Amino acid sequence: MGRLNGGTNEGKQHFSHQHVLKQIVNPTETLTCNACEKPNNSNKPFYGCNTCQYFLHENCFNAPRILNHSSHPLHPLTLHQIPSYASGSYICNACGSVGNGFCYNCVDCDFDIHLQCASCPSSILVDKLPHQLEIQYGYPEDSEYVCDICSVMMNNDNWFYYCGGCDFASHLNCAIISPEVGVFPKQQRPNPNSNPSRNSHVNAAVEMINSVNDDHDRFIAAQIAAQIDARGRRAMLDLI
Template sequence: MESINNEDKTMIHISHLHPLKLIESPEPKPMCHACNMLCSNQSYGCIQCYYFLHITCATTKRTMDHPSHPAHTLKLELTPPYHNGPYGCDGCGVDGTSFCLRCGECSYDLHLPCAAIPHQVKHSSHPHQLTLVYENPYSPDTEGAFCNLCMKDLDVNKWFYLCTSCDFGGHVECFSPEKLEVLSPGLQEPHHMESYGAAQVGNQTNNLLELQLQLRRAGQANAIINAGHSLSSLA
């Protein structure tokens, strides 16, 4: 179990041999070893080993029940669980090479930032609340789905937001709120997050949302690159 010492602002974390200290992240910003994204202004770090974790990544629970996979509990894995390389995140489709939340029985894997996406959001473009959809709600042969905000194609086999009453919705990155008040329930250890003030928790939750959006953008970029490679092979 991870433990936090509030007096000297250190944490003992399962992923590292040395205590991690809550510090101002050095410049240039280092990569978080849990999600492979740049650290925010504050992080838990071991300067000796140049090892850093976002606060939200460092305080992720060892196990959690996630609505995208209700049949089984997800367990925190510190390395990709597959011998042949990265895992594919079942939330966004982007490959992961670091921490994940996993159901070994079903080979179901999530990036930590993806597990933090709020299940429901309210958006100024629509009068009703939108719910995060984890599985294709339409018939398998449905074609022509698009995002009602950006009007671009929507892959309904990946997570997206939807108002089922109005059939209105779209990409997670389009409908994600500018400010995130809370994370997906059950992601963090409550007694860990009590160590921080409300403003700091708010900053960290919004940082994790931005990390998730970065993953989405990375997935889009990879898709464009792969499409270019495919076209080149036809030339």
């Protein structure tokens, strides 16, 4: 199965399991994460209880219990181990598929999203496109989109990626071939005592930087943040 992490730290407690979970380094067999229901597809560590055959990706283990997400600005989302519905499953408001594992939920609104959907980046690059695709949490009224990657009509209740300049739309999972729990974007609330125009530029830059998941995307995000900040400064000068 893999080598258990040694040392004085025998493991960590997680709210979802009654036993301490030990880190499994370099697992040698396929393990399925009880949180996101995805197998390990790399040598990234797992936390597990061999007695109960209960396993969590390291990223899933560290997922925040409370999440402020831009897709649902009215209320914070709470991480649940078990869906709160009698069926024992839920329909993800982001991708539209059924989930049986962990979910972020707003009980007031019956709003549920997968762990991996909650950490989808706000902007991504797709091969052969000159622009980034921006995540869209809703559709314009009376609009319909066909996924330009799989050519299937998209459900207008779900999130999607879109570039207005190219008129290019995509399902979440078509744009991100292997969605993985990673960085969770947090809703940025403006400071009422500061300039609202500048806040909107700064918040967009912060959300972009928080959502990227690797070095390449970090480089792209830094360039975009600098451009946004420059536009914000020019806007302030124009107002003066």
